[in-house]
Amino acid sequence: MEWNTQRNIRQNAILKRSTLHRLGALALLGFSLSACNITAGGGHTAEGIGYRQARFSEMMVMKSWRDCRDEALVLDKSARSSGLPSRYLASAKALQSCEAAAGPEIVNLNLEERMRAIAVVSLNFLKGGDVERARTSYESFQQHFGGRDLRFPDGSSYLETIAVLLDMTDSTAAGELSTANVNATLKSELRRARYWERH
Secondary structure (H helix, E strand, O other): OHHHHHHHHHHHHHHHHHHHHHHHHHHHHHHHHHHHHHHHHHHHHHHHHHHHHHHHHHHHHHHHHHHHHHHHHHHHHHHHHHOOHHHHHHHHHHHHHHHHHHHHHHOOOOHHHHHHHHHHHHHHHHHHOOHHHHHHHHHHHHHHHOOOOOEOOOOOEHHHHHHHHOOOOOOOOOOHHHHOOOOHHHHHHHHHHHHHHHO
């Protein structure tokens, strides 16, 4: 009996070893196959690198645009603190040159930031007294951003405000100023100015 027990123990040990070997071989085969699947998808490597290079290029263009914009906004801050028209004009020209230097790579990048920058350009040209360049910048804004609008902190519309300031609306139309989404103080001042023009 003892001999049978030892034989059974040996057979069980051999069976366990062979089962472990088979499981190990299956696991090794599974890992090998999964490794093949990982490298099989490597056909897109060139596309991935090209995509990354394009994104990197866009990021660099956007970074240089932001650096330029930040320098121009320092001029804008100086203009607001001093109130000098020449500084407003310098700030507007600097922001305008940032947009021009960026080129076509920036067309679809960070629209909101670019909209704000071009809005500041037209407002600063207006504050600096260059109405024609303010008008050109406003028209450029409309052309580039297809009717998208910005809101001032009080909720008034940039497009409507600048149109009223540049007198691009029909000032003779009844209620044109009343229906415009323009700051209440600005409306009051424009009404006062129009009253004194007529009387």
